[in-house]
Amino acid sequence: MNNAKPTRIYPMRKPDDHCPVVQRYSSSLDSSVSYVRFVVFGQQGQVDGFQSLVRKFFASQNAPDHRDAAQYTDPQGAKNIFTVAYWLDPISYNAWREGFDAWLATQDPKEADNGYWFETFSVPTPYRETIAFKEYLRGLSACPYSTIEPIGESAYWGAARDRFAASAYDSLGPVDDQSLTVNTDRDTRGKLLRVEGFPNNLCVIRSGVSWASCGEEQLDSYQNNLAPKLDEGMQYLRDNPAETGCASLRQVSYLNTDGTEAPEAFSLGFFLSFSHLEQWAEHHPSHLAIYTRALAERKKFQENLELKTYHEIYVLSDDAEFLYFNCHPNTGLLPYFENSQV
Numbered sequence: 001m002n003n004a005k006p007t008r009i010y011p012m013r014k015p016d017d018h019c020p021v022v023q024r025y026s027s028s029l030d031s032s033v034s035y036v037r038f039v040v041f042g043q044q045g046q047v048d049g050f051q052s053l054v055r056k057f058f059a060s061q062n063a064p065d066h067r068d069a070a071q072y073t074d075p076q077g078a079k080n081i082f083t084v085a086y087w088l089d090p091i092s093y094n095a096w097r098e099g100f101d102a103w104l105a106t107q108d109p110k111e112a113d114n115g116y117w118f119e120t121f122s123v124p125t126p127y128r129e130t131i132a133f134k135e136y137l138r139g140l141s142a143c144p145y146s147t148i149e150p151i152g153e154s155a156y157w158g159a160a161r162d163r164f165a166a167s168a169y170d171s172l173g174p175v176d177d178q179s180l181t182v183n184t185d186r187d188t189r190g191k192l193l194r195v196e197g198f199p200n201n202l203c204v205i206r207s208g209v210s211w212a213s214c215g216e217e218q219l220d221s222y223q224n225n226l227a228p229k230l231d232e233g234m235q236y237l238r239d240n241p242a243e244t245g246c247a248s249l250r251q252v253s254y255l256n257t258d259g260t261e262a263p264e265a266f267s268l269g270f271f272l273s274f275s276h277l278e279q280w281a282e283h284h285p286s287h288l289a290i291y292t293r294a295l296a297e298r299k300k301f302q303e304n305l306e307l308k309t310y311h312e313i314y315v316l317s318d319d320a321e322f323l324y325f326n327c328h329p330n331t332g333l334l335p336y337f338e339n340s341q342v
């Protein structure tokens, strides 16, 4: 974690003398980096043609510093394929965005075969935190200008909060007592819609897992002990937006560069605030079961642990934008906030 240490108002949650059994790492950004720009661009309907669209836009001048690809079938049965892209230079992103907007302006949602969704935000670096294994880098940790540093803030409740530099002076809580209501009866097809009226400090998590290096024993443990609990937890979040403050939860397969599915997956979730996410992670039986089991396995296997996980969490400000082009009404943040036609 970089940047000068701010004056602390809120105490750290780290217990005195805490010493994690397995060394974990976090991405430290070069001091020249002030903001992280995160873009998710997805296609809904057919998956064909998306990779060439991505090559056209994301491999050109002002390309992102890093991008990953993933796909999933959503609970409404629609296929979605998407790219997650990261820029650390706002000038480069703005230049790239001009080209993307020019392309979007030529598209007619009434004539389109597919839907597209575009979700983006930029956060000042103290409003991001990451945790990783040093040999398995994804997302922000895989960007240039990011180095991977050992951390002591892991394996206790509150470690994620402590890893946010901003948690020293920001409670990362909800702005008010806003809760989520769901409206999926809107006529969203054939339109380009912008989501409005979302709170300023929405929280986004990308949490991933790879079983590529697992031998029989640890693969069996992942498939039988962890994965079912993870599925249960993700289903619970999708089914209970009002109780959890979780507004969108995509459970997706990671794609290799040739478009085949890799032995890894991630979840991309939007929450009303970081406190909402923390509350679920710390108190809901589905994550508690995964967490306890994963920490027990770390203790057992130590440096021979084969299952690799990472996550990155962002707390947003008003620099966030959510656009949906000819998508069904359950897509992304559409059901939870106001929609206005562009």
Ligand code: HEM
Pocket: 024, 131, 153, 154, 155, 156, 157, 158, 159, 160, 161, 205, 207, 208, 209, 226, 230, 267, 269, 277, 278, 281, 282, 287, 290, 291, 294, 295, 309
């Ligand atoms: C296979 C899947 C998962 C496993 C094995 C797992 C396991 C863990 C473990 C071991 C930690 C503690 C990390 C550390 O500090 O060293 C952790 C923290 C956390 N996990 Fe998960 N997790 C998984 C999926 C998820 C998902 C999908 C989400 C959210 C959508 C999530 C949310 C969190 C949060 C917010 C924390 C931070 C808790 C804190 O430090 O207070 N996890 N998880």
